[in-house]
Amino acid sequence: MDYKKVDEKDVEYLRTLVDADRILVGDEISEDYSHDELGTVANYPEVLMRVLSTEEVSAIMKYAYEQNIPVVVRGSGTGLVGACVPIYGGIMLETTLMNNILELDTENLTVTVEPGVLLMELSKFVEENDLFYPPDPGEKSATIAGNISTNAGGMRAVKYGVTRDYVRGLTVVMPNGEVLELGGKIVKNSSGYSLKDLVIGSEGTLCVITKAVLKLLPLPKKTLSLLVPFDTFTEAAAVVPKIIKSKAIPTAIEFMERQTILFAEDFLGKKFPDTKSNAYILLTFDGNTKEQVEAEYEVVADLCLSEGAKDVYIVDTDERKDSVWSARGAFLEAIKASTTEMDECDVVVPRNRVAEFINYTHDLEKELNIRIPSFGHAGDGNLHLYICRDELGEKEWEEMLDTAMDKLYAKSLEFDGLVSGEHGIGYAKRKYLFNDYGEYEMGLMDGIKHAFDPKNILNPKKVCQM
Numbered sequence: 001m002d003y004k005k006v007d008e009k010d011v012e013y014l015r016t017l018v019d020a021d022r023i024l025v026g027d028e029i030s031e032d033y034s035h036d037e038l039g040t041v042a043n044y045p046e047v048l049m050r051v052l053s054t055e056e057v058s059a060i061m062k063y064a065y066e067q068n069i070p071v072v073v074r075g076s077g078t079g080l081v082g083a084c085v086p087i088y089g090g091i092m093l094e095t096t097l098m099n100n101i102l103e104l105d106t107e108n109l110t111v112t113v114e115p116g117v118l119l120m121e122l123s124k125f126v127e128e129n130d131l132f133y134p135p136d137p138g139e140k141s142a143t144i145a146g147n148i149s150t151n152a153g154g155m156r157a158v159k160y161g162v163t164r165d166y167v168r169g170l171t172v173v174m175p176n177g178e179v180l181e182l183g184g185k186i187v188k189n190s191s192g193y194s195l196k197d198l199v200i201g202s203e204g205t206l207c208v209i210t211k212a213v214l215k216l217l218p219l220p221k222k223t224l225s226l227l228v229p230f231d232t233f234t235e236a237a238a239v240v241p242k243i244i245k246s247k248a249i250p251t252a253i254e255f256m257e258r259q260t261i262l263f264a265e266d267f268l269g270k271k272f273p274d275t276k277s278n279a280y281i282l283l284t285f286d287g288n289t290k291e292q293v294e295a296e297y298e299v300v301a302d303l304c305l306s307e308g309a310k311d312v313y314i315v316d317t318d319e320r321k322d323s324v325w326s327a328r329g330a331f332l333e334a335i336k337a338s339t340t341e342m343d344e345c346d347v348v349v350p351r352n353r354v355a356e357f358i359n360y361t362h363d364l365e366k367e368l369n370i371r372i373p374s375f376g377h378a379g380d381g382n383l384h385l386y387i388c389r390d391e392l393g394e395k396e397w398e399e400m401l402d403t404a405m406d407k408l409y410a411k412s413l414e415f416d417g418l419v420s421g422e423h424g425i426g427y428a429k430r431k432y433l434f435n436d437y438g439e440y441e442m443g444l445m446d447g448i449k450h451a452f453d454p455k456n457i458l459n460p461k462k463v464c465q466m
Contacts, residue, residue, distance in 0.1 A: 006046040022050040041082030045092035054210040062177030073204045075143030081426030083203045109216045115145030132219040134160035145209040151201035153422040155252040158379030169213035175453040204459040206452040220286035222293045225315035229277030236279040237355030239307045240378045248296040253379030254282040264327040267334035339388035347412040348421030351381040382421030
């Protein structure tokens, strides 16, 4: 792709658009901005601009469009597929200073936020006002716009759905600088094509999100978790469809294996309540009364015990809550700390195929003589698998990684799954998206990209572009 390299004249003009301390050029840009959390894809922007408003973003995009300069948007950089990496250099728009909660509307049950608001900040704010934002990705330091851009799911998706279900409206800046208002506080909308829903999950390839109106729910009064150990993962996963069928729907159904828990113990220096079993299910229940929550968890606890669970631990003390949930939140970093390098396979399969898929990864570990620790969301079939390099040499690692990824993603298709449940495609997983979808579907996606961004300046070579 033939883009203009940023020169001194461009920098001089860009400095007129933002304060001097919010623009960095060349060697002034920290290495952190060259990659995301996983770091498998890396390249530096030529200019970093820390934006404060829709108006600033609009002015920058208008100039970039006129000059044919590529632009990438970055929030906290917690992604895992290289979606925020500036493959062609150009301009990076960093949105973490746009971190204001603009309005809480208790009549319409919405909150309006800027893109750089962190998930943990939003959750704390609305809960202090007796309200609830259900999407619950594991990475609480991610920005809201990042969550929207990947249609993040998280642990509560089994009961409450994913980010898309809670986005009522968006303010976006188009690649040419045009500002659009998509959706709003309205509950229903049958007015033409839903441009808002096209933007959700587009990973910064279509436009720049500068404001979001999010749907809220009343805060559940009671919450309780159960930790359920099993001898084998097959037994643990097999009970999940039966739990769903019981109609006592938990808020979350997470799975974890013993080895992953041990990694978290070492990483945090904290003991997990139980590490004697090979597999665990972590369930959460919520409701407005103690009686309602107890009735649901008792049904599920009895079901688990009848299906081979070794015990049922009620996670009801502060010590046990801290032990369990801090471990669950640290799984990614703990696995990362256990190896020299790793890459992630983020597949989603029908939940009644979860056990088969995890057992397949165990077989693949033996076949390829590598480690593939895992955890994930058993309630919605979203599995996070981490291929570890350990002591492999560079060439051997590259070959082994390609082989493992090809086999894992091929197996997900065999099981009627898809390439990504919540982490997106970005740059690193494009090959597998092309394998999942046919030429016609990929052509439709490319057509949507061209309609939004005819010059292809916004986050090029991501998602549907090889």
